Amino acid sequence: MVHQTAAEVAAHADHPPQAPLQTEEFRAVRPQIVGSESPEAPFPIFIHGPVQHGFGRGKDLGCPTANLPDESMAPLSTAVETGVYYGYAQVVPPKDEKVQFREEDLKVLPMVMSLGWNRFYKNEKLTAEVHIMHEFQSDFYGLEMRAIVLGYIRPELDYTSREALIDDIDIDKKVALNSLNRPAYRRYANDAHFNLDSTN
Ligand SMILES: Cc1cc2nc3c(=O)[nH]c(=O)nc-3n(C[C@H](O)[C@H](O)[C@H](O)COP(=O)(O)O)c2cc1C
Structure with a gap:
């Protein structure tokens, strides 16, 4: 099945698209590590831009997110479908x-990100949100x-409770760390896309 990219869905949908409801069955079969031994096309995807204010709900979920403007997310949204991704930022x-800033705040750090309409919160607009x-x-x-996006973790889901969303994001973080902890992924932490002057 050919999936539409997030940008194609955004261009053609006159209302936010549906997302499947999270189920315990889905949770039970979630892998602890994703992707192959090295990033595969369309990854790596390089993005950058000024951090914008979101709705501020991320902090409440225990995962503050940095939102990127539309033009900054375009290299990602025109290449992949909606979902949860991982990489470095x-x-x-x-x-x-x-x-x-403290020196440790300016390092290249692992991240998880969501590209989608946040079905649980019924957003009207496609957003790209990075949690460092x-x-x-x-x-x-x-x-x-x-940021460098290195792989896909899972589809965007709808939830019946905030706790279930928090639990899934916790799993996303573990999956991201496991998946980044492979040589072909780790080397992107030293990529020239980042400012490596005094931070690493
Ligand atoms: C790793 C990660 C995974 C997420 N997965 C979902 C999801 O499956 N469904 C959903 O509705 N929102 C998902 N979100 C989005 C959160 O709902 C969103 O980040 C939160 O509402 C904060 O948004 P705000 O900064 O605009 O307030 C995810 C966010 C992150 C960081």
Whole structure:
């Protein structure tokens, strides 16, 4: 079956598309690691852009997310279907604002991201939201975020409870870490897409 890319769905749907409901059966068969030993086309996908405010619900879910503007998500949304993805990301402040950040906040860090309409929250618009797996000291709205998307984890789902969504995101994070912990993926943490000057 040929899946439509997220951008194709966004261009043709006059209302947000449906997503399948999460079930315990789906949870029970989730793999702990995804993708082959090295990233396969269309990955790696390189994205970057200024971090925008989302609805702010991510913090409440225990996973704050950095939203990217439409033009920044285009390399991803025109290449893949909606769903949950993993890779690396980095916050890159302008040189004169670097002092406000701890060195560990500016490293290349593992991330999970959602590309979709967040069915559980019934968003009207396609969004790309990156959750960087790190405790940041401060917010970084407006700053440049750079990311490399290396693989697909699962489809976007609808949920009957917030707890079930939180549980699935927890599993997504573990799957992402397991999947990145392979040499052909790890090497992207040192890719020239990132600012590696004093951060690694
Ligand atoms: C790894 C990850 C997986 C997600 N999976 C889903 C999903 O399957 N269904 C869904 O409705 N929302 C999903 N979300 C989106 C959350 O609902 C969203 O990030 C949250 O509402 C925060 O959005 P906000 O920053 O705009 O408030 C996921 C988010 C992340 C980071």
